[in-house]
Amino acid sequence: MTERSRQSDPVEGGRPLRRDAARNRERILHAAREVFCQQGLGVTLDHVARHAKVGVGTVYRRFPTKEALIRALFEQDLRMRQKAAESALAHPDPWQGLVDFLAGTTADIAENRGLYEVLLLGAHTSGPIDAARGDMLPFLEALILRAQASGDLRPEVTPSDIPVIQHMLHAAAQFSQGQQPDVWRRYLEVLLNGLRRRPDDPSLATPSLSNEVVERAMGIVRPE
Amino acid sequence: MTERSRQSDPVEGGRPLRRDAARNRERILHAAREVFCQQGLGVTLDHVARHAKVGVGTVYRRFPTKEALIRALFEQDLRMRQKAAESALAHPDPWQGLVDFLAGTTADIAENRGLYEVLLLGAHTSGPIDAARGDMLPFLEALILRAQASGDLRPEVTPSDIPVIQHMLHAAAQFSQGQQPDVWRRYLEVLLNGLRRRPDDPSLATPSLSNEVVERAMGIVRPE
DNA sequence: AGTAAGTGGAGAAGGTATCTCCAGTTCGGG
DNA sequence: CCCGAACTGGAGATACCTTCTCCACTTACT
Numbered sequence: 001m002t003e004r005s006r007q008s009d010p011v012e013g014g015r016p017l018r019r020d021a022a023r024n025r026e027r028i029l030h031a032a033r034e035v036f037c038q039q040g041l042g043v044t045l046d047h048v049a050r051h052a053k054v055g056v057g058t059v060y061r062r063f064p065t066k067e068a069l070i071r072a073l074f075e076q077d078l079r080m081r082q083k084a085a086e087s088a089l090a091h092p093d094p095w096q097g098l099v100d101f102l103a104g105t106t107a108d109i110a111e112n113r114g115l116y117e118v119l120l121l122g123a124h125t126s127g128p129i130d131a132a133r134g135d136m137l138p139f140l141e142a143l144i145l146r147a148q149a150s151g152d153l154r155p156e157v158t159p160s161d162i163p164v165i166q167h168m169l170h171a172a173a174q175f176s177q178g179q180q181p182d183v184w185r186r187y188l189e190v191l192l193n194g195l196r197r198r199p200d201d202p203s204l205a206t207p208s209l210s211n212e213v214v215e216r217a218m219g220i221v222r223p224e
Numbered sequence: 225m226t227e228r229s230r231q232s233d234p235v236e237g238g239r240p241l242r243r244d245a246a247r248n249r250e251r252i253l254h255a256a257r258e259v260f261c262q263q264g265l266g267v268t269l270d271h272v273a274r275h276a277k278v279g280v281g282t283v284y285r286r287f288p289t290k291e292a293l294i295r296a297l298f299e300q301d302l303r304m305r306q307k308a309a310e311s312a313l314a315h316p317d318p319w320q321g322l323v324d325f326l327a328g329t330t331a332d333i334a335e336n337r338g339l340y341e342v343l344l345l346g347a348h349t350s351g352p353i354d355a356a357r358g359d360m361l362p363f364l365e366a367l368i369l370r371a372q373a374s375g376d377l378r379p380e381v382t383p384s385d386i387p388v389i390q391h392m393l394h395a396a397a398q399f400s401q402g403q404q405p406d407v408w409r410r411y412l413e414v415l416l417n418g419l420r421r422r423p424d425d426p427s428l429a430t431p432s433l434s435n436e437v438v439e440r441a442m443g444i445v446r447p448e
Numbered sequence: 449a450g451t452a453a454g455t456g457g458a459g460a461a462g463g464t465a466t467c468t469c470c471a472g473t474t475c476g477g478g
Numbered sequence: 479c480c481c482g483a484a485c486t487g488g489a490g491a492t493a494c495c496t497t498c499t500c501c502a503c504t505t506a507c508t
Contacts, residue, residue, distance in 0.1 A: 163399070164396050164399050164407070164411065165411075167395045167396065167398075167399050168392035168393075168395050168396050169392070170395070171388075171391045171392050171394070171395035172388050172391065172392050174391075175387070175388050175433070175441050176433055176437055176441065177437070177440065179433075179437040179440070180433055180437060182430060183388070183430065183432070185429070185430040186385075186428055186429075186430035186431070186432060187389075187392060189418070189428050189429060189430060190415060190418035190419055190428070191418055192418070193417065193418035193419075193425065194414035194415055194416070194417035194418030194419075195414055195417075195418075201417065204410055204413050204414070205409070205410075206406060206409040206410035206413060207410070208407070208410060209399070209400055209403075209404055209407055210404070213400055213401070213403040213404060216401070216403075217399050217400065217401055
């Protein structure tokens with residue numbers, strides 16, 4: 001837990017919060033993280049308030065809209081995902097880098113429903129969060145090209161396959177409803193088996209989604 | 225409402241409906257089929273009424289609860305799915321039988337959201353529908369055993385993998401949001417590639433879900 | 449001790465879904 | 479063609495949600 005203090009935790013641009021107010025702000029963030037992980041972004045700010053043992057008014061004073069709260073929470077998560085993409089690209093074994101990235105993302109979104117909604121559905125996103133999501137696409141492309149160049153990945157795989165696969169793995173993870181939180185690994189194994197290049201295999205008959213469809217489905221708003 | 229009127233069931237066993245009433249009943253069923261396909265079972269009976277160009281009261285008079293309407297609609301769909309399972313079992317090539325079954329089910333639930341919810345989520349089911357769903361499990365088991373006996377399917381695959389795979393394919397189908405309704409075939413190809421037995425492959429490291437977890441996730445209420 | 453900052457939670461405002469009721473319309477047997 | 483029973487539409491009662499505001503009270507800090 002971060003050490004709160006009057007000068008380091010003020011709301012952007014405003015004057016420092018009184019000590020009790022700063023403490024409540026932390027409690028709200030902590031509670032919001034918990035309920036968003038478990039229930040997703042659909043929960044009301046009243047729920048968050050109750051869970052934080054704070055009045056609704058206090059939540060609304062600190063975070064005027066749900067978006068503000070979500071942004072405060074998920075900017076960091078998204079940055080970590082991006083770090084993961086970068087280090088996957090740096091992995092000495094291109095195939096293993098791709099595998100690590102897929103497994104890491106699925107592990108994250110399987111245990112954090114809010115992150116799933118932000119990352120893959122583009123729910124309640126805006127400005128900086130949306131930008132961070134858009135910035136990941138080039139990494140995915142590089143990851144795939146690298147794994148194809150090394151001869152491990154089927155050449156027909158495209159970047160737009162990744163979000164779909166991510167969705168599929170999330171569906172598998174959700175299905176166990178927390179009873180066997182790691183089942184998705186089984187289906188990742190199956191998918192990877194199917195994605196691995198094999199000299200004698202026929203290539204995939206059905207084409208992948210177009211980038212436009214993927215972006216629309218992910219709620220990515222193209223600037224420019 | 226506690227006592228059933230002598231005109232208990234409009235179509236089976238009751239006295240015949242007046243001609244206009246019978247026509248309206250058909251319109252309601254037709255409209256309900258359409259909106260349930262497109263929007264899922266979450267739609268209100270008011271929506272159904274509006275779409276059928278009929279007053280809400282008329283809907284509620286004919287189908288006292290949403291369950292009654294759903295049952296009237298989906299019993300038939302489920303029976304057709306069961307027929308499909310049977311003929312998949314009768315296919316001369318065990319592997320192709322399994323493939324046909326998976327493709328057929330996915331095609332159905334991809335274009336019929338209501339069926340997806342009934343079949344895979346157990347939403348709003350009861351009595352006969354639930355029984356029909358339960359009756360399919362033995363078929364799945366036979367389908368898998370047969371494909372394993374012929375040497376085409378990985379021996380670690382279990383019946384409980386089927387619903388998960390179905391969910392994953394549904395997730396893939398949903399993702400395209402009707403833009404490329406058939407993309408799921410691409411991911412079915414990948415999954416099948418991964419499920420096909422290959423002599424040199426290591427076996428799957430993560431175990432499949434237990435039957436209890438699957439049944440709970442599918443909302444199957446075990447009788448007895 | 450004085451006062452600005454902060455608090456809780458009742459409740460207003462606005463939404464949605466379910467289901468009932470009954471004045472009026474339509475059907476169809478006599 | 480007439481009349482009672484069957485049937486209809488849809489306004490509105492009920493019973494929820496959710497979002498967000500307001501202000502009498504409490505707390506922190508000088």
